[in-house]
Amino acid sequence: MxxxxxxxxSKIKDVHVELTDKCNAECPCCVRRISGGKLRPIIxxxxxGLDYFKLLDEELLxxxxxxxxxxxxxxxxxCTELFEICEFLLEKNPNTYISVRTNGGFRNVxxxxxxxxxxxxxxxxxxxxxxxxxxxxxLYRKNVKWNKLWDNLMAYNSTGAKTCWQFLPFEHNxxxxxxxxxxxxxxxxxxxxxxxxxxxxxxxxxxxxxxxxNRDGEYxxxxxxxxxxxxxxxxxxxxxxYGIPEPGEIDQSxxxxxxxxxxFDIKCDIVYGPTADLYIDSSGALFPCCFIGASxxxxxxxxxxxxxxxxxxxxxxxxxxxxxxxxNKFFTDTLPKGITGDLDTKPVYLGKCIEQCGNCx
Numbered sequence: 604m605x606x607x608x609x610x611x612x613s614k615i616k617d618v619h620v621e622l623t624d625k626c627n628a629e630c631p632c633c634v635r636r637i638s639g640g641k642l643r644p645i646i647x648x649x650x651x652g653l654d655y656f657k658l659l660d661e662e663l664l665x666x667x668x669x670x671x672x673x674x675x676x677x678x679x680x681x682c683t684e685l686f687e688i689c690e691f692l693l694e695k696n697p698n699t700y701i702s703v704r705t706n707g708g709f710r711n712v713x714x715x716x717x718x719x720x721x722x723x724x725x726x727x728x729x730x731x732x733x734x735x736x737x738x739x740x741x742l743y744r745k746n747v748k749w750n751k752l753w754d755n756l757m758a759y760n761s762t763g764a765k766t767c768w769q770f771l772p773f774e775h776n777x778x779x780x781x782x783x784x785x786x787x788x789x790x791x792x793x794x795x796x797x798x799x800x801x802x803x804x805x806x807x808x809x810x811x812x813x814x815x816x817n818r819d820g821e822y823x824x825x826x827x828x829x830x831x832x833x834x835x836x837x838x839x840x841x842x843x844x845y846g847i848p849e850p851g852e853i854d855q856s857x858x859x860x861x862x863x864x865x866x867f868d869i870k871c872d873i874v875y876g877p878t879a880d881l882y883i884d885s886s887g888a889l890f891p892c893c894f895i896g897a898s899x900x901x902x903x904x905x906x907x908x909x910x911x912x913x914x915x916x917x918x919x920x921x922x923x924x925x926x927x928x929x930x931n932k933f934f935t936d937t938l939p940k941g942i943t944g945d946l947d948t949k950p951v952y953l954g955k956c957i958e959q960c961g962n963c964x
Contacts (some may be wrong), residue, residue: 610891610934612926613663616878617669619893621885622682623650626674628706629745629819631815631826632801634901635676639745640816645900646676649885653687660925661865664695664887673704676899677885680709686718693725701727704769712758719762730767730848731756731794736783742775743799744827745815757790766792772829802828809839813915867952867961869942888917894959906954910937 624635626648631639635646656664670692672679674935679685680703689701702720707729722728733756734740737749760766768787772780780796787794803811812825822843831838860876873891882890888911890896898907899914910933917933919925928934940946941953952961 610879610929611650612660612929613666614879614882615663616667617880618667618883619673619878620883622672622679622685624676624885625650625681626678627709628747630743631813634897638814638816639901640818641820650682651885651887653684653691655887656688656691658919663925667699670699670701670800675893676779678705679703680705680707701731705729705731706744706747707731707755709754710755712754715755715758716762719759719764722764723762728767729759730769734771736779739776739779743771743773760790760792767795768792769795769797771797773799774827774829777829781814809837811839853904867957869956869961871942871956871960874939874942886914888914895955898955
């Protein structure tokens with residue numbers, strides 16, 4: 604590792620954007636809802652528009668090689684001006700690579716063909732999160748309508764644009780992977796099989812399920828991981844209340860980070876790598892990563908909440924450029940010191956950095 608932070612605008616090559624916190628789906632492991640049920644108070648139903656991207660520094664727009672339009676709290680397809688934003692980014696840098704991550708169950712086939720025609724002939728892609736087939740996809744991708752999803756997938760794919768299918772295997776859909784592979788081969792779709800997260804820690808070699816709730820907060824069913832027998836893992840006790848946090852329970856770091864320096868070995872490629880990344884929240888604020896950005900207002904990490912009390916200071920405007928934001932105290936002083944354990948106040952580390960990228964056990 605070097606000892607100099609690389610948050611120089613010229614070194615930012617990858618940008619992760621949360622275009623909106625709006626979504627048509629109710630996935631049980633998304634922070635948008637409590638286990639797919641009640642909406643969390645952090646959701647404001649906001650979105651970024653084309654005018655926001657026109658505020659970004661020209662140097663950034665021309666240098667970024669990869670734009671990942673992927674929701675933490677929402678789905679980018681729910682962003683009203685998504686097409687216009689993609690068109691603008693490609694105008695500024697025709698060689699940039701845009702990846703749109705979506706459940707695919709929103710908009711109509713005409714819109715999807717329009718997006719496909721924009722992306723065809725480029726490296727840009729849409730990655731559809733489809734976890735099964737007609738009889739299973741809705742179990743995790745709750746509230747996504749299969750017929751609409753399928754029509755949208757086929758409309759986009761028919762243009763010849765790069766199409767990807769991300770599949771999360773569970774007990775209820777793992778038997779369909781072979782059929783999904785055949786479908787992807789038939790339509791020249793790239794398949795990515797990814798291990799799902801959200802299952803609790805093992806106790807006595809037993810795993811709890813992911814519980815799923817309705818909008819009223821009532822338990823409706825559960826989801827178990829795939830390949831339980833192959834892994835030698837047993838099903839744990841079914842507790843319909845598992846996964847529903849009590850007030851004040853979501854405290855990510857303050858309970859276990861010592862005030863003294865420890866050997867947390869935080870490996871932050873974003874800050875100390877040869878290039879730098881950036882995360883843009885649906886509020887428009889700039890953060891070094893989604894782990895920090897998505898924590899604002901979500902958990903009880905008092906350290907993070909205090910650091911971003913004045914969120915407007917992190918939002919680009921006509922008078923507050925990206926370059927200005929990247930030169931503020933957080934990016935140039937607090938972040939690098941928080942990674943090395945040299946903060947002037949206790950705790951001397953940034954707890955979120957330890958939790959996500961450090962050795963905390």
